[in-house]
Amino acid sequence: MNMKAVVILLILALATVFALVCVLLTKREKVTTCVCSELQSSPEGISDEKSNIFADLTAEEMSQVVKYLKDNLGVHLQDAFHAEPADNCIYYLDVYLPVKADALGFLDHGRVRPPRQALAVVFFGGQPEPNVTEFLVGPLPNPTYHRDITLRKFGKKVPYNSRPVTEREYQDIDNFIFRELSKAPIFLKECCDYPETNLATLTTAPRGLESGDRATWFVLFQNVFGSGYFIYPVGLEILVDHSSLNLSHWKVKNVFYNGQYYQGLAQLEKDFKDRLVKEIRVERVQLENDFASMKPPPPPPLAPLSPLQFEPQGKRYSITGSHVTYQSWSFAFGMNVNTGPRLFDIRFGTERIVYELSLQEALATYGSDCPGGMVTRYMDGSLGIGKFSFELVQGVDCPYTATYVDRHYLIDSDTPKLNKNSFCIFEHDMGVPLRRHFSNMGSFYYGGLAKYALVLRAVSTLINYDYVWDFVFYQNGAIEVKVHATGYISSSFFTGKGKAYGNRVGEHTLGTMHSHLMNYKVDLDIAGTKNSLMALDMAFETVQVPWSPEHQIQRPIITNQILDKEEKAAFPLDGKVPRYLHFTTSQENQWGHQRSYRIQIVSFAGEHLPETSTMEKSISWGRYKVAVTKRKEEEPTSTSIYNQNDPWDPLVAFADFIDNETISNEDLVAWISVGFLHVPHAEDIPTTVTVGNGVGFFLRPYNYFGIDPSVKSLDSVYFTVGQDVDECDLNRAACLPKTASCSPSLPSFAYTGFQNLTGP
Ligand SMILES: [Cu+2]
Numbered sequence: 001m002n003m004k005a006v007v008i009l010l011i012l013a014l015a016t017v018f019a020l021v022c023v024l025l026t027k028r029e030k031v032t033t034c035v036c037s038e039l040q041s042s043p044e045g046i047s048d049e050k051s052n053i054f055a056d057l058t059a060e061e062m063s064q065v066v067k068y069l070k071d072n073l074g075v076h077l078q079d080a081f082h083a084e085p086a087d088n089c090i091y092y093l094d095v096y097l098p099v100k101a102d103a104l105g106f107l108d109h110g111r112v113r114p115p116r117q118a119l120a121v122v123f124f125g126g127q128p129e130p131n132v133t134e135f136l137v138g139p140l141p142n143p144t145y146h147r148d149i150t151l152r153k154f155g156k157k158v159p160y161n162s163r164p165v166t167e168r169e170y171q172d173i174d175n176f177i178f179r180e181l182s183k184a185p186i187f188l189k190e191c192c193d194y195p196e197t198n199l200a201t202l203t204t205a206p207r208g209l210e211s212g213d214r215a216t217w218f219v220l221f222q223n224v225f226g227s228g229y230f231i232y233p234v235g236l237e238i239l240v241d242h243s244s245l246n247l248s249h250w251k252v253k254n255v256f257y258n259g260q261y262y263q264g265l266a267q268l269e270k271d272f273k274d275r276l277v278k279e280i281r282v283e284r285v286q287l288e289n290d291f292a293s294m295k296p297p298p299p300p301p302l303a304p305l306s307p308l309q310f311e312p313q314g315k316r317y318s319i320t321g322s323h324v325t326y327q328s329w330s331f332a333f334g335m336n337v338n339t340g341p342r343l344f345d346i347r348f349g350t351e352r353i354v355y356e357l358s359l360q361e362a363l364a365t366y367g368s369d370c371p372g373g374m375v376t377r378y379m380d381g382s383l384g385i386g387k388f389s390f391e392l393v394q395g396v397d398c399p400y401t402a403t404y405v406d407r408h409y410l411i412d413s414d415t416p417k418l419n420k421n422s423f424c425i426f427e428h429d430m431g432v433p434l435r436r437h438f439s440n441m442g443s444f445y446y447g448g449l450a451k452y453a454l455v456l457r458a459v460s461t462l463i464n465y466d467y468v469w470d471f472v473f474y475q476n477g478a479i480e481v482k483v484h485a486t487g488y489i490s491s492s493f494f495t496g497k498g499k500a501y502g503n504r505v506g507e508h509t510l511g512t513m514h515s516h517l518m519n520y521k522v523d524l525d526i527a528g529t530k531n532s533l534m535a536l537d538m539a540f541e542t543v544q545v546p547w548s549p550e551h552q553i554q555r556p557i558i559t560n561q562i563l564d565k566e567e568k569a570a571f572p573l574d575g576k577v578p579r580y581l582h583f584t585t586s587q588e589n590q591w592g593h594q595r596s597y598r599i600q601i602v603s604f605a606g607e608h609l610p611e612t613s614t615m616e617k618s619i620s621w622g623r624y625k626v627a628v629t630k631r632k633e634e635e636p637t638s639t640s641i642y643n644q645n646d647p648w649d650p651l652v653a654f655a656d657f658i659d660n661e662t663i664s665n666e667d668l669v670a671w672i673s674v675g676f677l678h679v680p681h682a683e684d685i686p687t688t689v690t691v692g693n694g695v696g697f698f699l700r701p702y703n704y705f706g707i708d709p710s711v712k713s714l715d716s717v718y719f720t721v722g723q724d725v726d727e728c729d730l731n732r733a734a735c736l737p738k739t740a741s742c743s744p745s746l747p748s749f750a751y752t753g754f755q756n757l758t759g760p
Helices: 003-033 050-054 059-072 100-109 150-154 167-181 185-192 265-273 371-375 616-623 732-739
Strands: 088-096 117-124 131-138 145-148 199-203 215-222 233-241 251-257 260-262 317-320 323-326 329-336 340-348 351-366 377-379 403-409 417-441 443-462 465-474 479-487 491-493 502-506 509-512 514-524 532-545 548-562 570-572 580-588 594-602 624-630 668-678 694-702 717-720
Touching: 050 100, 050 329, 050 340, 059 088, 059 117, 059 131, 059 145, 088 131, 131 150, 167 199, 167 215, 167 233, 185 233, 185 265, 215 371, 233 371, 233 491, 251 265, 251 371, 260 265, 317 403, 317 417, 323 443, 329 403, 329 417, 329 443, 329 465, 340 443, 340 465, 351 465, 351 479, 351 616, 371 491, 377 616, 479 514, 479 668, 491 502, 514 616, 514 694, 594 624, 594 668, 616 624, 616 668, 668 694
Parallel strands: none
Antiparallel strands: 088 117, 117 131, 131 145, 199 215, 215 233, 233 251, 251 260, 317 323, 323 329, 329 340, 340 351, 351 377, 351 514, 403 417, 417 443, 443 465, 443 717, 465 479, 479 694, 491 509, 502 509, 514 668, 532 548, 532 580, 570 624, 580 594, 594 694, 624 668
16 A cells, blocks of 8 residues: 555545544534423323312212212112113213302302212113103212202203113114114125125114104114225115113114115015115225225325424423413313313403303204205214213324323213323414514514414214314413314215215215204303493494585494393394404493403304204204303203203203393303304315314404503514514524424324224
8 A cells, every 4th residue: 555545544534533523513512402391291180279170070089979879879770881771870970060159259259169079870771760860979089968950950850762872772773783684685795795795884863753762763884994984875774763671672663775765674675586676786895996095195205294383492381180371371171071172260361251161062964865864963962072082193183292181081881981182282373473563664663473372172073073172272362262073974875866965975975965063152251250242333324524515425333232131142043143242341441441352253054953843942052153141050051962862852942041031241151153064075085174164253352451462472573673683682583593403302102092992
């Protein structure tokens, strides 16, 4: 080796060492500038906050109540998981919320803490007069008393036939249906390649045509592994009468196939053999033509990952048990196993804005030329909006860095169950300024504030549909309540006559039209509980022009009206709502105006049902886009879980709440309905998208403050001409490149949502 080669090698070696040192130093430099905090989730638990009076029952409390009832009801209680209709069983438990006066006495006036109590709903199928009884059980955690509150709550007994269908009953019905199918083997082989194909049933509701009925149309679908069976109808629907408490007395009342009705499956088989049945063969779905599949194509190599929001200096909100604080906001949250998410004691600063904000019902009213579709009016509150609020997926259902919170529930079983990570809470940049101004007149400056908001979210999967429930808290004192619909559409077998009721979206699939309608209870307390309702709108007045009286102009003018009776404050769904509807108080802001909050609704709902319908009263909350009533402990909810299965004689009929009471200077509740007409179209396959399928309402301050409270936000950005805009001290936006110079330390992806499932 000559000298020249040695020198070259030496230079190369030195260069390599130098490069390595540079890399190491750079890495160390990068590490030292990273100040990203670990992102952690908060465990479920009871905090010491006063708002614990609203907290959901813990698993321990549920177990204590179950034990107490088993020891003290004096009858044998079967575990609902195994109970037949003729058994006694605990159907569900919930926290029994305190009376509002007691809660406010405790929260605001230092009075005694209301006792913690549970609501226990018990099916008494084993009694001489089968019934459903609702008990108040307390005090928790070690109950010593129970009281029957059924009559006090509903004014009458709860008929046993109006009880929700348990998982066990569904299972028994399925077993019954599949036994019945054996009566039509040749037909099923020809039409549906059964038993090689895997068939699945879908319930409809309500279950009959008049009070006392318990007969349900079940629609049959081809169950394709890994796909939504809801869009693979095979054309067969079966009406099962399951009203008897004796399973051996259940019967098929009717059968529908491809536009024709039959007495039963044996009749269908006979007619088929006699060539009287027009059969349309449904081929078995193969993987390559599975249009219901949500599986994506394989990504190309090096496809970039999606964007990510993160908190460079950690979370700016805190969760203690069921209590959340975020900037000026604080609230308690929970999940009713039936009716879904609920919030309490929502405050901005020290002042309560809302005492209760809770989902009441999610209704879907269908149309179709097939019986299952045409009778369906799902009232999801009786199916279990909270029960089916399953685990959320990081980065899809909620931002990856959100805080995920567990919920326990007890229904259909004696054992508390866990919906892990079923609430998420996150602060998010909503992607548009909350407010901003660029000044190029007078003086040169820029002022702005990004729209960061705190979101509380849960997602309920109710059979085929998925509803995304959002509660959004903004820095200007506004709350937004929003629901998005996604998931699979429901469908009927396409017969050619179905186009009046939807669009054909597959070879045998009619996407059936339906109206989604949700009802919320909003118990606003604006500067105290005594509020009035103010309608504010505009009109034009024609006036002579003062300086030219021979001319006229049309001048806009504000119209104000106090709505002093419940009748005046009930606005029909398809009618006009005043553009501004305010909860107002006698208190004034610094400019002498009454402090108010405005209800602003964003909805394009279809009609719920004509009032001539024999079941309309059960969903009569749907008559109104908004109805404001005097708050009463006896009117806690706009519906009941029994309305679904006996809608012809409902235990709660919201329309009865509106009985001409005075609503001036009273504690008021707004019942708000939002929804949309959904005519499924080709692009609803495989699943409905949330884009454009979101509705909701805002609660916005109106002269409540003296100035927009977000003016105090530390997130505001302001600089003038000549200033060094890149200086972190002057402009917090300029801090980000340095502060957020590294990737956050993300928790690893985890999902356990398939555990604890009992089906299929
Ligand atoms: Cu829909």
